Amino acid sequence: MKNYKYNELAYAELIYNKGFQTKHVPTELRLLALYYRDVLGYKPKEREEKIYKFCKNNIPNFKKEKFFKPINKALRVASDKKQKFIIIKKIDIFKTELDYINNLDIQYEYKKVMFAFLVQIKLNKIVCEYKYDKEYNSIYFKGGTKKYNNIKKMANIPVKMSINDEVINKLEELKLITILFKGAILLDYINNCIQSEDIVFTITDFENVRLYLDYYNKVKGVKKCDGSCGVIIKIKNNKQKYCNECAEKINIQKTIDNRKNKTV
Ligand SMILES: [Zn+2]
Structure with missing residues (x-):
């Protein structure tokens, strides 16, 4: 499945047209409820009717008792005006940010990881500011297997290269990051990635981030x-x-x- 994490509207549309896409039913119900509200303009009563109808049609042996909680939660979310779809179309990368990473005297694979973290931090900033409506400037990366695997995928480093045992340790040794606890890190180097006027490129594909770095470095193919x-x-x-x-x-x-x- 295509990654819809940063385009919830497209994801909601897919659910509406084709039914549930994953096992994460509560998440998908929330998006569906927002779709009913923002795209189809349904009022609360109608949203409730439609969401039950949708579940009956799309969940085999649907029982109201079993799905009462996630459905109610989704409807509550849709009643909250502050709740909106997350849609990130693009991330700007500035020449100064890229040059800082690119000019470090380290293996190219490590630069790809650092670049992936930079993009991830920019995505986090947009999501958090959108959700909580206040400025967010954290360089904290929470860690966890899923989040590290995602960075590895974005950076596309060799499968056998361990992001935690090798890359993270090396970056800490070079004082580019600080390891905290349980895989959490502070990405100190991001503070050196200064934003200038000069946008070097605009990322629209958040999955294949390393290709942008390759393109900048004129990698063949x-x-x-x-x-x-x-x-x-x-x-x-x-x-x-x-x-x-x-x-x-x-x-x-x-x-x-x-x-x-x-x-x-
Ligand atoms: Zn194209």
Whole structure:
């Protein structure tokens, strides 16, 4: 499944059209309730009716007693005006931030991890400021297997390279970070990543973050999609011009145009 963490509206739409997508039913019910409110404009009573109907249609052997709690919670969330969809379309990376990481005298794989953390901290900042409506400037990374695996995926370092035993320890040795407890760390170096005027690129694909660093460093086989999306891609051969999504759109358009030409 595509990562919808930073585009909850698209995720909600998918749930509405195709039913539950994961086992995280409470989360998905919350998004569905917000979708009823913000997209379809349903009033509270109608939201309640629709959400029960949806559950009956989409949960085998649905029993009200069993889902009463998460449904009520989702409806309560939708009644709270402060609750909104999280939608992050882009993250700006400044030349000074990138140059700081890029110019460090360390292995390239470590730079990819540092860059992934920088993007993650920027995402956290947007989410927190959106949710709590006050400025957020933390360099704290909570840790946990899932969060570290996510960073590893964003950075795309070799599978056999241990992010905790190798990368994190090395970065602490270099005094770039501080290890706290239970995998939590302070990303001290982020304070050296100063924002300037000069945006070097805008990240829209939060999963393949390291490609942006590769593109900046002119790594072979990495280029910007020729379509309108501006996403950085790893090409399979020299002829490839577009990312999968743009290629698909262009193919569909070509088919439509061909048909039109035939009928004229
Ligand atoms: Zn594209």
